[in-house]
Amino acid sequence: MNIQLNGEMKQTDAATLEALLDEHGFGGAKIATALNGEFVPAPLRASTKLKDGDRLEVLAPMQGG
Amino acid sequence: MREFYGTSLPNPLMLGTAQYPSPAILADAFRRSGAGVATVSLRRESGTDRAGQEFWKLINDLGVLVLPNTAGCHSVKEAVTTAHMAREMFDTKWIKLEVIGEDDTLQPDVFGLVEAAKILTDEGFQVFPYTTEDLVVADKLLNAGCEVLMPWGAPIGSGLGLNNVFGLRAMRAHFPDVPLVVDAGLGLPSHAAAAMELGYDAVLLNTAVAKAGDPAAMAEAFSKAIEAGKIAHDSDPMEIRDMASPSTPVIGKAFLS
Numbered sequence: 302m303n304i305q306l307n308g309e310m311k312q313t314d315a316a317t318l319e320a321l322l323d324e325h326g327f328g329g330a331k332i333a334t335a336l337n338g339e340f341v342p343a344p345l346r347a348s349t350k351l352k353d354g355d356r357l358e359v360l361a362p363m364q365g366g
Numbered sequence: 367m368r369e370f371y372g373t374s375l376p377n378p379l380m381l382g383t384a385q386y387p388s389p390a391i392l393a394d395a396f397r398r399s400g401a402g403v404a405t406v407s408l409r410r411e412s413g414t415d416r417a418g419q420e421f422w423k424l425i426n427d428l429g430v431l432v433l434p435n436t437a438g439c440h441s442v443k444e445a446v447t448t449a450h451m452a453r454e455m456f457d458t459k460w461i462k463l464e465v466i467g468e469d470d471t472l473q474p475d476v477f478g479l480v481e482a483a484k485i486l487t488d489e490g491f492q493v494f495p496y497t498t499e500d501l502v503v504a505d506k507l508l509n510a511g512c513e514v515l516m517p518w519g520a521p522i523g524s525g526l527g528l529n530n531v532f533g534l535r536a537m538r539a540h541f542p543d544v545p546l547v548v549d550a551g552l553g554l555p556s557h558a559a560a561a562m563e564l565g566y567d568a569v570l571l572n573t574a575v576a577k578a579g580d581p582a583a584m585a586e587a588f589s590k591a592i593e594a595g596k597i598a599h600d601s602d603p604m605e606i607r608d609m610a611s612p613s614t615p616v617i618g619k620a621f622l623s
Contacts, residue, residue, distance in 0.1 A: 307410040307411075307412075308410070322413075325413040326413030326414055326416070327411070327413045330411065330413075330416060330418075330419055331418070331419060331422050331455060332411055332418070332455070333408065333451035333452070333454050333455045334451075335447060335451060338443070338447065339447070340447050340450040340451055340454075342454060343454060358410065359410065359411050359413075360408040360409060360410060360411060360418075360451055360455070361408065361409065361410075361411030361416075361417070361418025361419065361421075361422070361455075362406055362407075362408065362418050362421055362422040362425065362455060362456070363406065363407050363408060363409035363417075363418055363421060364382075364383045364384035364385070364386075364406070364407065364421065365382060365383060365384055365405050365406045365407025365434070365435050365437055366382030366383070366384050366385075366405055366407075366435070366437065366522070366523075366550075366571075366572030366573065
């Protein structure tokens with residue numbers, strides 16, 4: 302299926318949000334996630350199923366004013 | 367010094383973390399200024415370069431309080447979702463709430479701001495709202511549960527200083543017990559001193575330090591100006607008058623003409 306990860310289209314077989322994060326090198330990283338515009342708390346990533354066309358945002362601490 | 371949601375700041379300077387020439391210079395600016403709060407944001411992370419992870423280590427090592435922002439959010443939903451993500455990521459109830467209404471001035475959308483502030487304070491957030499000096503909006507933010515107000519000095523990144531001294535002074539007078547922070551638009555240490563002389567409790571700035579030729583030295587200059595402004599305010603400044611009043615005694619002056 303195709304998932305939009307931070308604005309880029311990715312092909313994946315990952316069934317869950319957590320699996321997708323592992324697949325793309327986010328394991329152990331300090332991040333926060335939102336699926337289709339809705340915040341997904343870290344404890345729910347493993348049970349959050351993905352479907353074709355989902356939009357995933359993976360955010361990290363960044364410089365800000 | 368007034369507390370911010372029960373927390374005393376070691377120093378009334380809140381310093382942004384963006385636009386520095388290098389991470390080392392950023393760290394030096396914090397060290398030389400003694401700033402006690404760092405503002406940070408959330409942005410897209412790459413699983414390959416993991417830039418956010420390096421940045422977080424740098425901030426963690428500074429040993430300062432972290433104030434995450436919702437910079438760039440233009441809607442209530444965006445701002446609220448960003449706040450949820452920030453709370454989990456930074457493990458803090460603090461959120462610098464920005465809901466931007468206009469792109470040329472980055473003026474807050476005060477209607478959306480009040481709505482988002484209500485949602486977030488109801489959820490237990492401790493909201494630092496980036497607002498204007500409008501007293502009616504300020505009152506609505508306090509009614510929504512905010513215990514701190516952060517009026518702008520001037521548009522973000524402009525360096526113009528205090529655009530509406532009358533409005534900022536009125537705000538201080540109208541809310542004598544509310545912690546007030548001038549946030550944004552400062553360009554020079556004298557602007558920060560002026561804010562503190564008005565009785566503000568802290569100032570928040572970024573660009574004026576980060577874009578200076580020597581950011582660490584400028585951070586120190588701001589810190590000293592803030593301290594001077596605070597001492598001046600606490601010293602109860604003289605009242606201004608329109609006409610001259612001789613400072614040298616007139617009594618005892620010789621008649622020499």
